[in-house]
Amino acid sequence: MKIVGYVRLSRASREESTSIVRQREVIAKHCELRGLELVEIVEDDNTSATKTRLDRPGLTRVRQLVRDGDADAVMVWRLDRLVRSVVDVGVLLDEGLQIISATESLDTTSPMGRAMVEILQVFASMEAKTTGLRVAASQEHLRQVGRFPGGVVPYGYRAVPHPSGVGRALEPHPEEAAVVRRVADEVLAGSSVYAACVRLNAAEVKPRRAAEWGSTALQRVLRSDAVLGRVRTGSVRAPHPATGKPHIVKPAELIRDENGLPVVFWEPILPVEDVERLRALTDWTPTPGRAEATQRGRRKKAARLLSGMISCPGCGGNLVRKNRRSTTGHDIYACHAAGQGRDCPRGVAVECHRVEEEVERQFLAIVGHYLVVEQRVTVRDVPGLAAVDEALRDTTAALSRPGADLPPLMERLQRLHAERARLDATPAAPSVELVETGETFADTWRRRDMLGRRELLIASGAEVEIAPARQRGKWDPSRVTLTLTAG
Secondary structure (H helix, E strand, C coil): CEEEEEEEECCCCCCHHHCHHHHHHHHHHHHHHHCCEEEEEEEEECCCHHHHCCCCHHHHHHHHHHHCCCCCEEEECCHHHCCCCHHHHHHHHHCCCEEEECCCCCECCCHHHHHHHHHHHHHHHHHHHHHHHHHHHHHHHHHHCCCCCCCCCCCCEEEEECCCCCCEEEEECHHHHHHHHHHHHHHHCCCCHHHHHHHHHHCCCCCCCCCCCCHHHHHHHHHCCHHHCECECCCEEEECCCCCCEEEEECCCECECCCCCECECCCCCCCHHHHHHHHHHHCCCCCCCCCHHHHCCCCCCCCCCCCCCEECCCCCCEEEEECCCCCCCCCEEEECCHHHCCCCCCCCEEEHHHHHHHHHHHHHHHHCCCEEEEEEEECCCCCCHHHHHHHHHHHHHHHCCCCCCHHHHHHHHHHHHHHHHHHCCCCCCCEEEEEEEEEEHHHHHHHCCHHHHHHHHHHCCEEEEECCCCCCCCCCHHHEEEEECCC
16 A cells, blocks of 8 residues: 655644654654555645645645545544544545554544544544633633733833732833833824834834834834733634634723723833823824715825826816826826816826926925924823723723623713713813924925825815916926915
């Protein structure tokens, strides 16, 4: 009988007894003792049978060898090296794949051996699922009792021995926590997150897993629950009734006390009031009049600086960017009436860079020397008020989720409202003020990319008009008129 050997090692199993080398030795020796012809040993290293199921390069080759008649059966060190699912072992057996275990009394070349494999595979599948549940339950328990469950340590913290002497806890990392506090102070004082990134990168202050800071990563740190010393539960997954694939049935949520307030497990890096203000400052709100996709919160990348901002003097429709690299080598803004089935008595086509340069010149001539101002949201500094307001918003949002457990959520909401009334019977709305950033419009324009410059123009209420050409083939900058309508 011709045998193909199969060996596998997952990332979680690195014991010497289950090593690839050990599995190879056992298979080769067993074939020799039984007088079987070993044609090849195929391996899948760093591969989980639970996650990949039957989609493994090595296993695919084994199945192909058997289908082609180059091997009569596959031999493994143990059955769990081959499969960990009852369904998967059934698929292989239905394909006609004969399975022999070198260390177990399993040989599907006989009817009794086939039945034994199917029985043992049920227990192997149960063990794999039980192991996953044990790990998840252990991590959840560690979260609930205030011990760090493992994984990525949030930026600004470091892992230390738990005060109880069992497990680990988190404490502020001296250098990283200082970075978080400094950046928070800068943003609350009126700086943009982007400007804070530029300063960090210039000072060679690096994040953990990247060469330099980006606005999204830094904003995520400032808005996180981790800087408040809070912990989230793990999300709960279950097989989808229709597809059988794992999906989230209960999202991760903050661990709360009996009153519904988030529990603080580690020493906070920032106070709740500051994080609330940072979240308000860094919330992106769409500009009225933008496309529907933008109003849903998506930032659609524009093709050019003035895309959608210039109208045709002939028909009033928007000029669109067109590519003319095959002729002039430059993009143009042109009337799109013909493409939309409309008539335009006097269409316009001008090179993009000429119009953009003139708009830039006029814009900076008007406002370039003024200081840029940004909105600053101030929350009333009532002890505990910000945390209660935050908990009220989270609980209200939780009530609207599908499958929400309504009775305990309603009880929590009532307790939070009572606490809110106790802290402040007449709540005041956050106040909004304009704060100078310390940069002029000219400084900000030079620092920003094309999308950032568009934002400046839109925020300033820029309206661009272009007059018909007086002389064909000759550019006249006076055709461009820029009007700023923002107050």
